[in-house]
Amino acid sequence: MPKIVDHDERRLELVDATWRIIARQGLESATMREIAMEAGFANGALKPYFPTKDTLLEFAFSHVFNRTNQRIVRVTEGKAGLEALRAFCLEVLPLDEERINEARVVVPFWQKAVSDARKADIHRESMAEWLAAIRRYLGEARTSGDVSAGVADSVLAGQLLNMLLGAQIEAALAPEGHLEFGHAAQLEGYLALLGKIPGGK
Template sequence: MPKKVDHDVRRHEIVDAFLRVTARDGYAAATSRAVAQELGVATGALWHYFSGFDAVIDAAMDAVVARTNRRITSTADGLRGLAAVDAIVTEMLPLTKETRDEAHVVVGFWGRLSARGAAAPDWAADDDWVAALRRHLGEAVQLGELRSDADPARLTTLLEAVFWGRQVVEVIASEPVDAADHRAAAETALQPWITRATTGDLPERARLSPRRG
């Protein structure tokens, strides 16, 4: 029993080291060698806990998804309708150092998945944030913040594509991308559905809710 616990602890430490090196030195620098060095062990020691570097990246992706879901649960807590939608958009787009680093982990993961010819692990099927986004879009319709003919399911699918697409833009752009440009894509998706009641005089660039910080 304690052995199993140690094993899990060690795996967590390796994933944390991978994400720490990514945050500090960039995704390209987060090789198995750099992760081992970060932990002060030989590279070979990693392979007692993971079948290979693909498995480390799979676990890092899981950790990023879990982290994102935790952040969303925390920031959307107590919010309803568009304010909650805005909280989810803010966590899903690559707007901060943390979420920009995560975009590299996520896009790198997709690339390896494609190269392996494998489908995504099960987490993709039941992301908490997808259900939360759909629920809060439904609330926004009920609250009259979105037009009554807005379809929460279709808008969720559209926003999901926008989140993935903007993570790609973040990673492939030849110059740093303004956070405002990432937000603009999500706002363009929602703007035509936002009612005049919500936005007052409907500014040129619709806002989902007042900006924080």
């Protein structure tokens, strides 16, 4: 009896192989042949799932984004305000090898998105989702009195998101094995400032 192929599982295996290769060797080394070898498939096995490397890169970015979101859901369950915001940020920041590898996938995707409208749309939609979550947590913290900074939450959310994305760039460009960037301390410093100035809106 022929083996039944789980196409969703195979697609996920190929995406996993893609981000591992990009993380180790960079985007240019992530050839279709290398990806197939990493996943343990024949070279032609990729075509039915991902006709081009660009489509595979899009799926790899979405996969990394979804992995991060799954972690966020777990760590923010039952939390609100600054507690939830801190937990959210700690899952996005590249604080260990796994999340640094994720950053090494995201940064090449951003490079492609500069001149690819579809990838730019994927990025914008993803960041809009994160901004909405950050603003929600800030609003909860404002209501509870934990945030009193005299700066609009929309501005604070943009600042924080840019800090998170900048941390990913720093980690992606760092030498192999470099894991400590001070990002957790920077986050705590930022959160501490949110309650320093009264009269926020």
